[in-house]
Amino acid sequence: MARENVQPTVLVVDDEATNIEVLAKLLQPDHRVLFTTDPSKAMNLAEMKGPDLILLDVIMPNMDGYEVCRRLKSRASTRDIPVIFVTAMGEEQFEAIGFEAGGVDYITKPVKPFLLRARVKTHIDLKRQSDLLRRLASLDGLTGIPNRRSLDEFLRQEWHRGLRHESRLSAMLIDVDFFKKFNDVQGHQAGDVCLRQIAEALSRTLERKTDLVARYGGEEFACILPETPLQGAVHTAEKIKQAVASLAIPHPQSDVADIVTLSMGVISVTPKRGHEPEEILAAADQFLYMAKLSGRNQIQSGLHAWEAETAANA
Template sequence: MPTSFSTDLPLRGRILIVDDMMENVLVLNNILKEQHEVLFALKGDKAIELAQTRAPDLILLDAVMPEMDGYTVCTKLKHDPLTADIPIIFITALTDVQDETRALDIGAVDFISKPVNPSIVQARVRTHLTLKRQTDLLRRLTLSDGLTGIGNRRCFDEQYQREWRRCQRNQRSLSLMLIDVDHFKLYNDHYGHQAGDEALQRFGDLLSQTIQRSSDLAARYGGEEFAVLLSETDTEHAMVVAAKIHQALAEIAIPHHTSPTAPMITASIGLASLVPDGGLAPDSLLERADQALYRAKHSGRNRTEIG
């Protein structure tokens, strides 16, 4: 999930072709490569791995493959929250109505028979990419905080679960920062709620500009509290991001003359990192970050504590 939200629709799609015959992959690649980024897999397990790690916009899937057929691949993808929303078009030599019905019943959006017609493939791909982009846009709007434009609490909750599972699967570290704008009630009381809203907007922009990777997320967690989720990031690298946030706040220097901590707006950060495994509940990282934030707020504020 991006750190901020745009209504611009991308011009290119990322297409994953899944077929055990390389000659079929090459045919589809030649049809699509000028307009789209093309990935391919010759086996079902590799297709699932690429879908989980590269997040294609659309999958073109052969039905008949050894070891794991297309129906099994489709079922697995549709039952995984990481990949469930990726549209799948079956491209197969099977022509029986029952085969097409089976594909649609398990979640495919379309069914194209081999040998393929290039114009048909391009048209169907274009149609389903357009539908997905429109769906993604509507979804982004529902996951955007109305004041700051970054992710809202629902957005955070959903991405947190996805990244927990991703890091658990890859055995990589997941880092979380819970951030509280220091003495914000005093700021609102002194400067007014409109100025408070403007300050939160500037802080949201600051977070968006500080984190760069598309896999990372900045979200408004509630009120003057924010969250930053850093996928596949350990404590050392997360601390670098936290330091950048403190530095960026110091540079924009929003006046806060009623703060007992500093004459400008500051923030307290609770940071926690861990490698998810089956013995840990997903909430454990949140609890560690929350405890670290508590320590930061009760140890003078304007600092980062590690949980």
């Protein structure tokens, strides 16, 4: 949430370098200004840098600003970046096209400095408020890590990416052993502290930014590990199990240890057409059930059923 205190970034897209220079002088030093004179590069630059706002010219060679805006709005990674058209085309019909393409505002040239700064500030403030609300809605209120809704969205995204690239996708479900006994004896407040400590340990252990840990529900957590084979996922699970054991949270009521422990189910699969992303969590849940059935405080893992069958017949 520290982004609210970071200097706003504005991407200027205009084929005339002099226009970029004018806009940059008006926005600096209160804004970090990025720019490109090539409209075809605007999408990738926006995706890589994640600006708070884009100032976009309309008349440019090869691709006009309207088409650039449409393409930005078609990508999940850039659709929420506000776009202000800055152009000499001030007629109402052109403004209408700009708003239909996804722009949030329309400023005509020559630019009035006060008007530009005011509108840029307004739309950046609105975007940051919207970003904050989205982040709050995606986090679990108790632990501060992503919630089940975020998990489902991330899993669908990575499933479809796995389909496109034929890459491995691993997942794990994690259950705190005998947590009901912990709550019953030590109280729900202590239980909440315990869950927060576990969530922090899980977050620290997942070193890659591409991985996700989320609260699955109650005392269960889930991890999604893109481009990770089964061996790598199991290795990560072992690190998580050890990290939580290192917390040494007392649990005298446990039937398997005197500290809080985890049971874990790990699954790895190459996404396959005709199947749904939810299947990977259902399969992980089966391995978690096996871990509980086998005495808890352990990891059970394997391939998805369709891959296990293929491997057996090979």
